[in-house]
Amino acid sequence: MDAAIVTKDLTKIYAEGRIEVKAVSSVTLQLNEGEVVGLLGPSGSGKTTLLSMIGCILRPTDGSIKIYGNEITGMDETTLPNIRKKYISFIFQGFNLFPALTAIENVLLILKLKGINKNVSNQRAKDLLTVVGLSERMHFLPRDLSGGQKQRVAVARALAANSPIILADEPTGNLDYTNGRKVMEILRNLAVEQKRCVVVSTHDNRIEDIFDRILLMEDGQIINEKRRLS
Numbered sequence: 001m002d003a004a005i006v007t008k009d010l011t012k013i014y015a016e017g018r019i020e021v022k023a024v025s026s027v028t029l030q031l032n033e034g035e036v037v038g039l040l041g042p043s044g045s046g047k048t049t050l051l052s053m054i055g056c057i058l059r060p061t062d063g064s065i066k067i068y069g070n071e072i073t074g075m076d077e078t079t080l081p082n083i084r085k086k087y088i089s090f091i092f093q094g095f096n097l098f099p100a101l102t103a104i105e106n107v108l109l110i111l112k113l114k115g116i117n118k119n120v121s122n123q124r125a126k127d128l129l130t131v132v133g134l135s136e137r138m139h140f141l142p143r144d145l146s147g148g149q150k151q152r153v154a155v156a157r158a159l160a161a162n163s164p165i166i167l168a169d170e171p172t173g174n175l176d177y178t179n180g181r182k183v184m185e186i187l188r189n190l191a192v193e194q195k196r197c198v199v200v201s202t203h204d205n206r207i208e209d210i211f212d213r214i215l216l217m218e219d220g221q222i223i224n225e226k227r228r229l230s
């Protein structure tokens, strides 16, 4: 399998406060095209920090990250956003929807940034929101949606970008079992059918069977790796 992401000795130390926190410590891993990888571990073990670094939204303190062969550590602020735009979609733990835009406008914005024709975009945004079960709520603002509905808008928005790498931070955290599985099955199909690399952090052990590989984090390190038996 071809590598989408390769990290070596990746480390993040937060030092904003009075005490330093080593949130991720010397993580070396390879994430491939066509696989769905689960990042599991207790709260505070470093999952969001690790995903944010490989998603090019947080600078590592040490170590290296290659995205499709591009070394991104040390890349300047003008080049890095291009890598992010070309390769990565991120589903945030806190959704990060634009509050003044409706569900469909949140999805359309990404399509606009991609330069996709308006008529095509409109249809695609509607299709994606229908896939995640929000056809009735396309024109609602985020404040008028439940946590689970906002989460599904965030998923639809990430799918709209068509990126080869999809990083999802607790994408089923606010969803009931049925909707959680639906979202995970959408992500799994993207990996299998379109050779995307999908990495999902989760506490939800009801979705463990979806993953090809599970990386277990503790205290900023990957302490165990399990592969799907098949």
Ligand SMILES: Nc1ncnc2c1ncn2[C@@H]1O[C@H](COP(=O)(O)OP(=O)(O)OP(=O)(O)O)[C@@H](O)[C@H]1O
Binding pocket: 014, 015, 016, 017, 021, 022, 023, 041, 042, 043, 044, 045, 046, 047, 048, 049, 050, 093
């Ligand atoms: N901006 C920050 N400044 C200082 N410390 C931070 C910051 N962000 C996270 N941390 C600390 O880094 C460690 C890892 O946090 P992180 O958010 O990566 O964990 P997580 O595994 O995603 O947890 P959760 O499951 O609760 O989302 C924690 O001890 C956290 O308190």
Ligand SMILES: [Mg+2]
Binding pocket: 047, 048, 049, 093, 169
């Ligand atoms: Mg987290």
